[in-house]
Amino acid sequence: MSAPKILVIPGSLRTGSHNAKLAAVAAYEFAQAGVDVTRISLADFPLPIYDGDLQAKSGVPKHAINLKRMIGAHHGVLIVSPEYNASVPPLLKNAIDWVSRVHELHETRGDVFRNRAFALAGASQSRLGAARALQALRLILTSCHANVIASQLTLAFADQAYDDMDTLKNEGDIAALKELARQLIDISQRMM
Numbered sequence: 001m002s003a004p005k006i007l008v009i010p011g012s013l014r015t016g017s018h019n020a021k022l023a024a025v026a027a028y029e030f031a032q033a034g035v036d037v038t039r040i041s042l043a044d045f046p047l048p049i050y051d052g053d054l055q056a057k058s059g060v061p062k063h064a065i066n067l068k069r070m071i072g073a074h075h076g077v078l079i080v081s082p083e084y085n086a087s088v089p090p091l092l093k094n095a096i097d098w099v100s101r102v103h104e105l106h107e108t109r110g111d112v113f114r115n116r117a118f119a120l121a122g123a124s125q126s127r128l129g130a131a132r133a134l135q136a137l138r139l140i141l142t143s144c145h146a147n148v149i150a151s152q153l154t155l156a157f158a159d160q161a162y163d164d165m166d167t168l169k170n171e172g173d174i175a176a177l178k179e180l181a182r183q184l185i186d187i188s189q190r191m192m
Contacts, residue, residue, distance in 0.1 A: 004028045004075035004188035007040040011081035011092035014070070018123035019130075023080040023164050026121060029181045040070060042095055050088075063127040063154035064098035068112050071099065076117045077187030078180075079141075083124050083133035088140065100144050113146035117191055118173075119184040121153035121177075123161070130155030152184045 008030070023039055030037035045063040048054060082089055087128035103109035118141055122130025131154045137166055141148050153176050154160055155168075163169045168177065 005034045005036045006076045007074035044155040068099045078119045081122045083130040086132040113144040117187040123155035123158035126157045129156035
């Protein structure tokens with residue numbers, strides 16, 4: 001069986017973001033597992049705030065189409081989300097809202113969510129490790145009919161979680177990331 005292609009999407013653009021660091025560590029873990037991994041930045045897909053009137057007037061923005069195609073070119077997707085006010089950051093929610101509006105020739109709206117596996121991770125300086133954001137993100141994705149795997153990684157006290165090389169230091173966090181990667185790879189492979 002061939003190796004799946006995995007896309008890693010950090011939900012933060014902040015300089016020094018704990019979630020961008022976690023996305024980089026996860027991408028490395030996928031590469032070590034022998035899969036084809038791509039890590040993107042949502043900065044490369046700038047989108048206006050979703051507005052149904054804007055969509056009716058101008059259509060879906062090209063960056064939403066490009067992001068949907070990027071997701072569609074992969075068998076599995078890991079979204080690494082920070083937590084803003086106990087929920088999903090607007091950048092990430094807006095990207096999902098726009099992508100959910102894209103449907104191209106010979107597909108129905110939402111096929112990009114239905115036909116691949118999604119995994120969730122999040123980092124926070126709190127003891128909850130972005131758990132509330134991941135709960136909200138899971139609800140959003142499942143309402144788009146995404147196949148979200150059960151395992152997730154909540155990296156608590158993220159300001160203390162990395163060593164000088166920006167790799168995870170805690171054995172429990174390392175093991176949780178390896179298990180998350182293994183599950184996403186396995187489920188993505190079965191969906192190919």
